[in-house]
Amino acid sequence: MLIGVPKEIKNHEYRIGLTPSSVRELIGQGHEVIVQKDGGASIGFTDEMYVNAGAKIIDTPEEIFATADMIVKVKEPQPHECEMLRPGQLLYTYLHLAPDPKQTELLVKSGATCIAYETVTDRFGALPLLAPMSEVAGRMSVQCGAHHLEKAQGGLGVLLGGVPGVAPAKVLIIGGGVVGTNAAKMALGMGADVTILDRSLPRLRQLDDIFGGAVRTEYSTDDAIESHALEADLVVGAVLIPGAAAPKLLTRDIISRMKKGAVVVDVAIDQGGCFETSKATTHQEPTYVVDGVVHYCVANMPGGVARTSTMALNNATLPFAVALANKGAKQALLDDANLLEGLNVHAGMVTYKAVADVLGYEY
Ligand code: NAD
Structure with a gap:
């Protein structure tokens, strides 16, 4: 051929x-x-x-x-x-x-x-030709989040891993699928304090097994999202409801009460985004600020590491x-x-x- x-x-x-x-x-x-x-x-x-x-x-x-x-x-x-x-x-x-x-x-x-x-598809009904891009976007979300937490990028001026004597940053990952798991690996590797929320109990069990207790897992309720988001330095949105637009899990009200200079990375932006204040951005102009919170919402993140x-x-x-x-x-x-x-x-x-x-x- x-x-x-x-x-x-x-x-x-x-x-x-x-x-x-x-x-x-x-x-x-x-x-x-x-x-x-x-x-x-x-x-x-x-x-x-x-x-x-x-x-x-x-x-x-x-x-x-x-x-x-x-x-x-x-x-x-x-x-x-x-x-x-x-x-x-x-x-x-x-x-x-x-x-x-x-x-x-x-x-x-x-x-x-x-x-x-x-x-x-694969034999489990998953999407094997989409997964690699989710792996890339998940890993990149923490790299980009860490970069934008720097003062010169508009962030709070926080180092993800802290240093001896200074506590690490708090990273909240909403959605523990392919993107969320890869984000957690990077955030943990950089020494951050990581929490993953998901709606699937079997998935939460798997995450607990994968990370051996090194990350906190919690069932994703409005309460859990609000309380962790208000404490977080970096929030990664990584939910997917197959065939539907992403649910708006982080509301404008919560965002307005988050730390000024915190960073939110909405990886689910290609499905409409899972934060109420998200709008798609590009690699040329990846961020904008709402209520003091830096938003990174690049719709084709993998293109950045082509x-x-x-x-x-x-x-x-x-x-x-x-x-x-x-x-x-x-x-x-x-x-x-x-x-x-x-x-x-x-x-x-x-x-x-x-x-x-x-x-x-x-x-
Ligand atoms: P996935 O199906 O592997 O994982 C999604 C997870 O979200 C599942 O574990 C599911 O249980 C969980 N979830 C559903 N509703 C939830 C809720 N209310 N609270 C918490 N968790 C919830 O999907 P994925 O491959 O990880 O993709 C995640 C998103 O990232 C998708 O929207 C995908 O399109 C997007 N994506 C974007 C880019 C980009 O460049 N921006 C690249 C790749 C993937």
Whole structure:
């Protein structure tokens, strides 16, 4: 199979669909890979590295879309990319179609077979191609929170771990899933005093086992949120209710009574945010202040560490890419019900029920 990797064109997107190591794996399985010139250059994956891995460098996306059997990307295709897709061509990338009728219409029109990373499942029903980005965002939330707690960044002027003789900062993590667990690992590693709140008792038990009592776990009630938030130096919002907007757990009233200079990082901002005062920000301007509390609400946190994120994403996407290339889309999808869950659009039809329902397509 001829596999094409165009350079990402979405604003400030530096990730790339395949790393040189992934290219080498695919070529080792007998495939050909074409990569757009400078596709990974800004994150240290040079054209020379791709050539050494066996890829051919191509100047324009037009040439890649015109010839490749499978296009591997990171972000949803932009309108010009959708228009270049052909019937029978395979697109493997994040799509997020439900809130995007325009993209859905263009993909349906293209006749291509489109597999969305975000709906591929594993045998536990979890989302293995989303998890790496939650790991990245969770770890980053504490790194960013610690940075913005510095005085020059508008923060309280607190060191997360304290020093001998000075108590560590208090970190409250609301939601103990993938993001929350990774945030807790970083906060603990930096020596902070960490509390995790969750609504799931089984999850609280797991967290207690994982951290061996080094973090405090509590059932997430309005009372628990309020009392811990008022004491906290850093709050990380990491809740998810699948298929729904994030609940507003930290109210404006609580925020107005928090320490001035405390930092709140709303990782759930991509689902609308779990703090009442949250609004999405960018890496260029990541924070704003409400009632003296610094808000960090970057909607695509993993983009800030694009090299790590590209490698983490490839670890999860590569096995499916290999299966698709080795067997062809039809057989790979028939053989793997979890990969089949990723099929969102095929031959002019929306093939993912939730997307069809919300956008009014026949399913
Ligand atoms: P997850 O499903 O692994 O974890 C969510 C947790 O929230 C679960 O343990 C659940 O029990 C808990 N929860 C639900 N309601 C709660 C409540 N009222 N109080 C406390 N806990 C509650 O999800 P995840 O992968 O950790 O993702 C968390 C959020 O981060 C999602 O909204 C996801 O979209 C977002 N995310 C954002 C970025 C970004 O760049 N901003 C990147 C990755 C993930």
